Amino acid sequence: MSIGKYVTNPGVIGAAFGAVTTARRTGSMRKDWRRYLVWGAWVAGLALAIATVSMQEQDAEEEVGRKHR
Numbered sequence: 001m002s003i004g005k006y007v008t009n010p011g012v013i014g015a016a017f018g019a020v021t022t023a024r025r026t027g028s029m030r031k032d033w034r035r036y037l038v039w040g041a042w043v044a045g046l047a048l049a050i051a052t053v054s055m056q057e058q059d060a061e062e063e064v065g066r067k068h069r
Contacts, residue, residue, distance in 0.1 A: 015049040
């Protein structure tokens with residue numbers, strides 16, 4: 001498992017840069033539960049992007065296995 005595939009993936013890069021937008025948005029918000037909800041949504045998006053990259057290799061192996069059957 002190399003970190004390079006995560007760092008160069010456009011989905012992960014976009015999700016990571018979304019932190020800037022999220023920080024700007026929450027900077028002007030009141031400090032209540034909605035702020036945590038916005039950050040939670042950002043964390044969930046980043047986690048999904050990372051999970052997608054980690055599953056790509058496994059999906060490719062399964063695809064090759066199906067073609068050889």
